[in-house]
Amino acid sequence: MEVSFKDKELERCALDASYGLRKLGASRSKLFWRRLDNIRQSENFESLRSLPGHFHELTGNRASEWACDLDQPYRLVFRAGENADGKIWIEITSAEILEIVDYHK
Secondary structure, three states, X not given: OEEXXXXXXXXXXXXXXXXXXXXXXXXXXXXXXXXXXXXXXXXOHHHHOOOOOOOEEOOHHHOOEEEEEOOOOOEEEEEEOOOOOOOXXXXXXXXXXXXXXXXXX
């Protein structure tokens, strides 16, 4: 799957290991890179559901976004990288990384 980033800092964390380690810490950066690899290696959004890391759709004011676990309580939040209106998850083959956040607060 093709991956893009909403902001330059997250993109830099993904592309520059030493920067990612400084900004995210050892545990979170390791999981961040692992989850990005999972997303990149997936064929589509539907195939993410079976991967480790609890990939799942969000609801409420975050409908149309997905999340997966990093270090508790933080999640990697992303959405379809293309216009997903009217499409089913098996047809979506790109993702846009939005943020790393604890949205349970």
